[in-house]
Amino acid sequence: MDDHFWPSVYPGLIVGALIGLADRSILATILGAIGGLAGAFAAFYAVTMLAIEPGIIPLVAIIVGAVIVAKLTTFAVAKIMGRPAAG
Incomplete structure (x- = not known):
């Protein structure tokens, strides 16, 4: 997987965005995608x-x-927005 860094972390972007969309907020979607990328980076490492x-x-x-x-x-x-989390 060493020569396939970006293709291997794309699932993190997709999964993170989908989890953020479940929270029905643009901010959650963007930060979910960033969090998904961070988790994919850590797992890739x-x-x-x-x-x-x-x-x-x-x-x-x-x-x-x-x-x-x-x-x-x-x-x-x-929690920051003061409402219950989805799922």
Whole structure:
């Protein structure tokens, strides 16, 4: 996955934006996408450091990392805006 950095973190952008859209707010969508990218970056770094071969396992790790960080950012947006978080 070393030579495929950006294609491997695109799922983080997509997943983060979808999680943000679930909160029905433009700010949550933008920050969810940023959080998804951050989670995908972190998971990509972990997968690269562990030298896991490209396949379904790294893809799942990247998506899970993106979901976790995107949920945390959208939760923070909901708390800052003073309303309950979606999902």
